[in-house]
Structures are given as structure tokens and as C-alpha cells.
Amino acid sequence: xxxxxxxxxxxxxxxxxxxxxxxxxxxxxxxxxxxxxxxxxxxxxxxxxxxxxxxxxxxxxxxxxxxxxxxxxxxxxxxxxxxxxxxxxxxxxxxxxxxxxxxxxxxxxxxxxxxxxx
Numbered sequence: 001x002x003x004x005x006x007x008x009x010x011x012x013x014x015x016x017x018x019x020x021x022x023x024x025x026x027x028x029x030x031x032x033x034x035x036x037x038x039x040x041x042x043x044x045x046x047x048x049x050x051x052x053x054x055x056x057x058x059x060x061x062x063x064x065x066x067x068x069x070x071x072x073x074x075x076x077x078x079x080x081x082x083x084x085x086x087x088x089x090x091x092x093x094x095x096x097x098x099x100x101x102x103x104x105x106x107x108x109x110x111x112x113x114x115x116x117x118x
Contacts (some may be wrong), residue, residue: 021073022073024053024054025058025073025075026079027082029082030079032083032086047065057069057071058074062083
């Protein structure tokens, strides 16, 4: 005999909504793998953010390069790194915080698909 715990009503809807909250932020960051989109983003970051319908909090986090906040707002670390690659200062910060590598080592590791980490 097995005892199953009943699902609390409404939690599935909450889980689904929570899993989708970073979707726009991840789409924006993921789009930056293309050189033309990176140039478009660099030309007018605010307009680029608006085109992806970010929440006001996500938009502020992107424009201020607040990496921790982007992750808290549902951003995937994989996609947030794509945005960080555009900015040398951010690369240095993230490379040091997450890996202990220099900026150059971290950039090279990203170019190899992460095979140089660890």
C-alpha cells in the first residue's frame, strides 16, 4: 500500500507561471549570438529590451548589467553569459566570480563551448 500526497490545488499554475517568468529575458540574451543582433543591441539597448517585452525589473537589470538580479528574475545563467560576452568589464567580473579565471581565460573557455572550464 502506498500513500500519495495530494497535490495542493493551484500549485501547478504557479509552477508553470514561475518557470516562464524568465522567458523574455532568455530570448533577448539568446538572440545576441548573432552579430547583427549584437550590433542592433549595442546601438540602442533600451529599444532592443522593449522589443522583447521585458518586465520593468528585467529591463533595468539588463540596462544596468545587474547579473545577480537577472538570474533572480528568471534568467538562465547560460543566456545571461551571452549578454556578458558583449562587455569586457562584465566578463572580468563574471569570470572572476564564477571561475577564478582571468578575462582572457574565461573568454577562451566560452569559445571552446566550456570544455576549458575546470
